[in-house]
Amino acid sequence: MTQTSRRPSQAGPPHSPAKLARVRTVAQDAMRGARWWTLLDLERTLRADTEFWRDLWAPSLAIAAQKVGLKNARSRLDEAIEAGFHQIDLFEPELSNAFGTDPDWALVLERARTNVPRPALRLTAWPEPGPAAPLRLDRAEAHREPQLLPRLPRPAAGAWETAKALLGWTAGLWRHANARINAGDALDVLEQVANGARYSCVEYSIVLAQGLNALRIPARRVWLRRGDYHDGVGQGHAVAEAWIDDLDQWVLLDGQHGAYWADEHARPLSLPELQARERPARPVHVGPRAPMRDPGLWAAYFAHASVTGIAWEPAGFVPVFQDGQVLATERLVRDSAEAYPRLSDLAVGVTALDGVPAVELKPVHPFAIGGTWDGEMIVVQGPQGKRRFARALDRDPGEHRADIAAVTPYGPLASRELRWTAA
Structure with a gap:
């Protein structure tokens, strides 16, 4: 053949x-x-x-x-x-x-x-975190934070009430003086204060920022500077700022004065908002300290600023302070927005749960403990006991949506929308 x-x-x-x-x-x-x-x-x-x-x-x-x-x-x-x-x-x-x-x-x-x-599933809308530089908080070292926590006021149910209580407590710890500890963390400051020491605005900012983080409220220190800070005296002031879960925003907090600043509607303000104002905002005092004698004088310190890990200057950065000290910063940017991630943001990933497509929530918030899906908590144990916040997608034919959010010790953050279609 x-x-x-x-x-x-x-x-x-x-x-x-x-x-x-x-x-x-x-x-x-x-x-x-x-x-x-x-x-x-x-x-x-x-x-x-x-x-x-x-x-x-x-x-x-x-x-x-x-x-x-x-x-x-x-x-x-x-x-x-x-x-x-x-x-x-x-x-x-x-x-x-x-x-x-x-x-x-x-x-x-x-x-x-x-x-x-037609695809069996198609994700059509999902949240994405806004662009921002890496967030660096001002925290006590990991082995020191558990020792700091018992010294602090007990947290309230909400992040804002907790932050205000700690702000007032910090302001009442000692009377301001120009002395500096020059080294150490919040525990060192508290131990020295217990022995009668008095310190400057810098030490108030250390205690406040590290105390807030110990209470699972993201916080960092802030260095404020007047207009021509490269020459003269009294050109700088140290405060702190915190992301407040239940306000869904950053808020500037002055530990020396036991104060924050609010707008005409009593809404607490962030540092970029204070820098953008044409008229000084109203300071709100929550501690035992007497009110600021001249709020306008203190408002002048909002002219220039940097925070833990980052500084911004749209018109050019002057890297020297009044006494010749170099103003070191890990990252220099022009837009303050890069320094202020929205910590209620979520990223999402796609994973498999029991062999079916699922969405995994990836919170931006550094103290997130879980996630919610239409108000229901979701936590899945992954390899080596690692927690994952994931849920399988509904595969019934049609359009679907879910409200997803990160959860912190103070409750769910602002929700974001997820949409998908199933064939």
């Missing part, structure tokens, strides 16, 4: 995964090596390979059959398209070379294109 008269083998279906794997390898090598009859001899066996018959073997065998001149060579391709095959491009230009002159080839291609199914 000549080669052109050969017919596909009648070999039976594979009987084991190992045999199927060997057959697949032989078939792939035959296709790559243009050994068409070797491939055709495996047709009966390859038809039993339900995983790959429609999308791989049927179009490959159609090409092989055309190459050796078998009648009805395209029937294998037609069969595959009837079963849902649509990946014509994976076999080009071989398919068009084999069947492109057929009168109905354009219709064949159109039939294949219409076979592309």
Whole structure:
């Protein structure tokens, strides 16, 4: 029998995964090596390979059959398209070379294109954190923070009430003096104060920022400077700022005066908001200290600022302070927005839960303890006991939405919307 008269083998279906794997390898090598009859001899066996018959073997065998001149060579391709095959491009230009002159080839291609199914799931809207420089908080060292915590006022139910209580407590610890501890953390300051020491605004800012972080309120120190701070005296002031969960914003806090600043509607203000104001804001005192004698004088310190880890200056940064001290900063930017991430933001990832698609919440907030999905807490234990905040997506046909949020020890943060469709 000549080669052109050969017919596909009648070999039976594979009987084991190992045999199927060997057959697949032989078939792939035959296709790559243009050994068409070797491939055709495996047709009966390859038809039993339900995983790959429609999308791989049927179009490959159609090409092989055309190459050796078998009648009805395209029937294998037609069969595959009837079963849902649509990946014509994976076999080009071989398919068009084999069947492109057929009168109905354009219709064949159109039939294949219409076979592309709708995705079973498609995420259509999800939250993304805004751009910002890496956040660095001002915290006591990890082994020192548990020692600091018992010295602080007990936290209230909400972050704002907790922050105000700590602000007032800090202001009442000692009477201001210009002495500096020059080293150490909040514990060192508190221990020295207990022995009668008095310190400057710098030490108030240390106690306040590190105390807030120990209470799981993100905080950092702030260095304020008057307009021409590179010369003169009294050109700087140290305060703190905190992200307040229940206000969904940053707020500037002055530990020396036991005060924050508010707008005309009594809303607490952040440092960038204070810098942008044309008129001084109203200081609100919560501690035992007497009110600021000249709020306008203190407002002049908002002219220039830097925070833990970052400084910003739209018009150019002067790196020297009044006494020749270098104003070191880890990162220098022009826009203060880069220094103020919105800590209620969420990123989302896609993962698998029990083999089905799921969305994993990735909070920006450094003290997040979980997430909510339409108000329901979600925490999934991952490898090595690592907590993940994930939930499987509803796959019922139609459009779906969920309100997702990070959760801190003070409760859920502002929610974000997630949308998806299922076919």
